[in-house]
Amino acid sequence: MGFFEKLKQGLEKTKKAFFDGIKQLLKSGRIDEETLQELEELLIAADVGHRTASWIIERIRQERSNDPISSLRNILLELLEGNNDLNLNGSPSVISVVGVNGSGKTTTVAKLAAQFQAMGKSVVMAAADTFRAAAIEQLKIWGERIGCTVIAHSEGADPAAVAYDAVNHAKSKGKDVVIIDTAGRLHTKKNLMEELRKIHRTVGKLTEGAPHETLLVIDATTGQNGLVQARVFKDAVNVTGLVITKLDGTAKGGIALAIKHELGLPIKFVGVGEEVEDLKRFSAREFVEALLS
Template sequence: MDKGEKFKKGVKRAREGWFSTVVHLFDRATVGQALWDELEELLISADVGVNTTAKLIERVKERVVSERLKEGPQICTALKEEMIAMLRVDTPREEPVALASLEPRVILVVGVNGTGKTLSIAKLAYSFRAQGKSVIMAAADTFRAAAIDQLKILGNRVGAEVICHQPGADPGAVVFDSLEAARSRHADMVIIDTAGRLHTKFNLMEELTKIKRVVSRSDPQAPHEVLLVLDATTGQNGLAQARYFTDAVGVTGVFLAKLDGTAKGGIVLAICDELKIPILFVGTGEALDDLTPFDARTFVEALSS
């Protein structure tokens, strides 16, 4: 299944829900204020958010005037193009980790419990293994024995070594040992799983900051990616999570998990617009190969096809 087909699978519910309604809005003979009001309501209900919705509609309206667009399909095309532009976050960054050739690469993965973080890590490892890369996964979520066990099981499935300590151990020590193991084994990739206990925000922030320091002491350029796993079904709450983790550890990209489980998905626009954080990967199912590198145009085309 190619990228386009995976995106179609992932956004099927959103495509058949709010976006098909958006497209049909532009079937009308005339475009007036009633249409813009309905479009605003649809976008907000799809988790695009109030601020991003207002900005998106304003951009389309400006194009209607400047390009003298009169027909509904033309305006709908302008909307899609503005969505694509909004999803293309222009930030100074190294080559995306999925394409990077420098080794070893260190990916610090953060996110709240229940987002599908551990499975998302396994999907990344599976993808890198398919590229012929050796992968070490660090089980630094030491507060949940189940998280360690799950990572070990998934590591065995994908062919990645898992470095772990006993439950309750110091996460920083796990990370240190994982980086040492990666050096001694000449591993290509290190993916670090972390805790996500939002009910103790301050302690979690301190813990993540410490882990990042351990990584940076090992390699001043690392972590090469700080990847936030967000559950696409959480809606605007995902925006608050993104802000929180960005403040704590400087998120550089988002892995949007469970995209196939929501009839909305507009949160991607809000994240890119308000936080200027790029979506790097999307999860489109439960299988290990249900991972797709994010592409703005392919995503929007899948929504509308």
Template sequence: MLGWFKKKFFQQEEPAVTAAAPPAEQEAASSRPPPAAGVEQQKPSMFKRLQERLGKSRDTLVHRLDRLLLGRKKIDQELYDELEELLITADLGVNTALHLLETAKERVKRDQLSDPQALKQVLREQILAFLLASNRPAELVLPESGPFVIMVVGVNGVGKTTSIGKIAAKFVKSGQSVLLVAGDTFRAAAIDQLKIWGERTGVEVHSGLPKADPSSVVFDGVAKGIAKKYDVIIIDTAGRLHTSVNLMEELKKIRRVIGKNMPSAPHEVMLVLDATTGQNALSQAKLFHEAVGVTGLTLTKLDGTAKGGIVANICHELKIPVRFIGIGEQADDLRDFDPQEFVDALFSRDDAGSEPQPI
């Protein structure tokens, strides 16, 4: 858990501690402990849950691919044309879909493939390659001393504040002290929700008055985190429409203000995206990245969407690492992103093992 962070900073194992319960208003409480290191029998159940939660995306991409290939005797242009349409409508995006298609054509020609079923393995390998290329161990700019500072951005409604609470719970479970900073001062509900998470996880929340200047609240919060020697500071920010010029200027200002207390901070700018929005999530990612330099992504609501292909699209287009994926409402349903595990779950067969039917 949190290998992208701990391997470079804390270098310690995570103790098996019961997951903190999320706010009752937002989601059901979770009391199941995370799997202890080395307990192999727990891995299948965790994988199965991921497999189940990606069911809608598997239907859109893999099951449709199975139906497309069923009964085909040869790889021809007609098959390529239908495959192109399938990939685009699976929210892989035009550029990514065309790249996958060209890769498939090259492999077919180079390896002299004739069985249409071979295309499925080619696509699986290339999607994994996209994810691995984007999610190589990131060279995080870590502080020589003082807290690790995460600035979290994203539009309203994507699950940003809830994700912050769940990420804070992960750090707490790994033995780190955490300070949450309520930088979204425009919505009293955002401050209240963050405070609920603080109570549930035993984490202090620094906040100002509603409508207070966000930069001032963040400046004071970072100063407190440094003075009290917290290990991690996680900063919530306002989340109006990503097309708002004022919002982007405000986020730029907050980023600068964080650096006044700690020149190397923020060490991570994490963007939270709602996977159900499909290609709009990619547009959001581009605009936020241009404004504040996004270094990591959290993709929420993958369990409720057929648009899981957006994960591969974002990785291919932006080359920004995916840190976490959300596959449910419980605390342990915010999972560290593992490219191999994700692809295995996406391309796996259902337990029923039903055979695909021709399109």
């Protein structure tokens, strides 16, 4: 099965629960206030959120197109499109992966590493979520599975020290990319965001511009909570892009629209399954097509 088919399958719950109803509603071509109100309710139910749903409705109201489905498709495309290229110009390029525990951070780090390796790049993974022994172990297992170097210290070690060692290792061995797995919460009184900022300051001293990417992993099944998380992380650590995981397990796929619209952060990857190839670069066109096909 190709990725587009997997994406369609992954968004099936969101599509059936809400977007099929939206298409049905717009099929008549009639755009009156009652139709727009129903449309807004369906969008909000799909976790598009009040603000983004209102923006979409206002755009449809302004356009008054004879083909409202096509109009909606274009509006969603406009909302989701943007530059989602990765900045891999560092030597090495450093990618910090952040987000709350349970969002799929560690798995995302490993999948990214596997994909970079498939492109011929040499990769180091840093197990900087030192507050969970399970996270360190999980990354080591992935490292063995995909044949990738993992730099790890013991549980409770300084996360910034792990990141420091990983970047130094990459520099000494001429590796291309360092991907840092970070904590999603702390079991101590230390402030999580300050710990993340410390990691970023540390790698910034070793390699100019690092981290070159800070990717925030959001679990799509959390719906509007994902938007709250994204806002907190963006304010604290200069997030450069989003990875939205577990789209295959939710009817709340509309959260992608809400986060992109409200925070202006590009969606760089989406995940629709457990396998390495189930994490893919985000395509606005494919996403909208999967919802409205």
